[in-house]
Amino acid sequence: MTYQNYSLKQLQQIDAAHHLHPFTDHKELRETGSRIITHANGPFIYDSEGAEILDGMAGLWCVNIGYGRDELADAAYAQMKELPYYNSFFKCSTPTPVLLSKKLAEIAPKHVNQVFYGSSGSEANDTALRLVRHYWVLEGKPEKNRIISRKMAYHGSTVAGTSLGGMDGMHKQLNGAVPNIVHVMMPYAYELALPGESDHDFGLRAAKAVEDAILEAGADKVAAFIGEPVMGAGGVKIPPVSYWPEVQRICRKYDVLLMLDEVITGYGRTGEWFAAQTLGIEPDTITTAKALTSGYQPLSALLVGDRIASTLVEKGGEFNHGYTYSGHPVACAVALKNLEIIEREGLVDRVRSDTGPYFAKALQERIAGHDLVGEVRSIGLMGAIEIVKDKATKERFLPSGSAAVVVRDHAIANGLMLRATGDTMILSPPLIWTRDTIDMACERIGKALDLAQADLRKR
Numbered sequence: 355m356t357y358q359n360y361s362l363k364q365l366q367q368i369d370a371a372h373h374l375h376p377f378t379d380h381k382e383l384r385e386t387g388s389r390i391i392t393h394a395n396g397p398f399i400y401d402s403e404g405a406e407i408l409d410g411m412a413g414l415w416c417v418n419i420g421y422g423r424d425e426l427a428d429a430a431y432a433q434m435k436e437l438p439y440y441n442s443f444f445k446c447s448t449p450t451p452v453l454l455s456k457k458l459a460e461i462a463p464k465h466v467n468q469v470f471y472g473s474s475g476s477e478a479n480d481t482a483l484r485l486v487r488h489y490w491v492l493e494g495k496p497e498k499n500r501i502i503s504r505k506m507a508y509h510g511s512t513v514a515g516t517s518l519g520g521m522d523g524m525h526k527q528l529n530g531a532v533p534n535i536v537h538v539m540m541p542y543a544y545e546l547a548l549p550g551e552s553d554h555d556f557g558l559r560a561a562k563a564v565e566d567a568i569l570e571a572g573a574d575k576v577a578a579f580i581g582e583p584v585m586g587a588g589g590v591k592i593p594p595v596s597y598w599p600e601v602q603r604i605c606r607k608y609d610v611l612l613m614l615d616e617v618i619t620g621y622g623r624t625g626e627w628f629a630a631q632t633l634g635i636e637p638d639t640i641t642t643a644k645a646l647t648s649g650y651q652p653l654s655a656l657l658v659g660d661r662i663a664s665t666l667v668e669k670g671g672e673f674n675h676g677y678t679y680s681g682h683p684v685a686c687a688v689a690l691k692n693l694e695i696i697e698r699e700g701l702v703d704r705v706r707s708d709t710g711p712y713f714a715k716a717l718q719e720r721i722a723g724h725d726l727v728g729e730v731r732s733i734g735l736m737g738a739i740e741i742v743k744d745k746a747t748k749e750r751f752l753p754s755g756s757a758a759v760v761v762r763d764h765a766i767a768n769g770l771m772l773r774a775t776g777d778t779m780i781l782s783p784p785l786i787w788t789r790d791t792i793d794m795a796c797e798r799i800g801k802a803l804d805l806a807q808a809d810l811r812k813r
């Protein structure tokens with residue numbers, strides 16, 4: 355029996371009876387029922403009631419080549435027929451992870467040539483955490499095991515991901531994080547810059563917080579610093595240009611490894627294959643997932659720099675870590691086809707030279723002036739809109755976080771899927787968006803803001 359035999363109400367009832375959704379208030383969901391998305395094509399998703407919605411979030415920051423790509427389905431089908439599964443334990447391999455690793459080494463920064471696979475960004479960050487600690491043990495410095503991260507960082511939802519992340523609500527529920535992980539201030543100028551402080555100076559001050567944490571612990575105790583190039587789930591917080599080069603300088607000065615979490619930014623979002631290339635930095639690990647397969651299959655790839663990889667190889671000894679689905683042949687076949695399409699259609703170049711700059715200009719010219727908008731910002735095809743009550747003072751609506759939800763709901767009702775995080779609207783569309791799609795999105799955002807303004811002013 356297929357889902358078409360069920361009414362929306364029936365599907366919602368079954369969903370409520372048996373399905374616990376991620377990051378969800380289960381009591382509330384049972385009162386409202388889920389929106390059931392049934393199919394999708396190009397930049398659009400469709401719900402069970404036939405509504406066509408422009409997907410401003412590329413699923414969950416992942417469907418970079420858009421929906422409905424038969425080539426990916428064909429690649430999965432062919433691989434499943436030939437070899438649906440074999441593991442990469444016991445000195446075995448299968449062809450697709452081999453070829454994907456070669457491809458990833460070609461597109462990654464020059465000093466990055468090795469890959470460790472998993473099925474999700476969270477798993478890849480677990481791997482990264484274990485790998486950097488293992489590295490320092492192999493180097494004869496087991497006490498160098500502390501990781502510095504940032505408040506509001508999102509590194510996934512497993513125990514290690516939550517511990518690395520800096521989300522208070524998640525830490526409270528975890529009730530006991532992986533030890534020796536500390537969190538420093540985030541580089542978020544809109545709220546944290548001092549009056550009169552330039553972006554440049556603020557970036558240096560935020561980087562100095564990393565140095566202070568290293569000095570407080572003692573450099574001989576610090577394994578690594580981890581950060582998202584642009585904090586995504588935390589609200590598309592784009593650091594000042596002074597931030598990352600300074601963080602890298604500090605890490606090098608104290609011999610601290612640099613771990614970059616590119617689960618969102620990897621595979622073209624910032625206008626280069628990786629944000630490391632956009633920012634001109636050389637991290638020791640790069641965590642990637644999501645757009646590696648454009649979300650068509652679950653797959654993550656931790657890209658490992660030569661420094662760590664050569665120690666692993668030279669010192670030897672088993673790294674006691676891995677997953678049943680590390681290097682899954684079907685997921686890797688789909689990733690290979692996905693990267694081929696991104697390359698063939700020039701999507702990364704398009705973001706850098708055309709749609710990225712057009713998107714930035716459109717947000718500035720058509721959205722930034724709205725009364726509800728405190729700031730817009732973007733990098734490549736990743737953007738944020740700050741919702742405020744008062745543009746001049748940056749005062750927010752109360753309760754905190756409630757206003758962006760009003761904007762989001764109007765956006766969805768007007769045919770644009772947007773996400774609200776705190777008081778920030780975030781956008782991360784498929785890289786296939788054209789200037790016309792950006793125009794369509796801006797028109798719908800404008801409409802949602804007008805309608806939300808009318809609602810919010812009544813409060």
Ligand SMILES: Cc1ncc(COP(=O)(O)O)c(C=O)c1O
Pocket residue numbers: 473474475476477479508509510511582586587615616617618643644
């Ligand atoms: C930066 C970052 N790291 C890690 C993750 C976790 O990835 P996953 O949900 O695939 O475990 C996410 C998910 O959004 C993310 O944005």
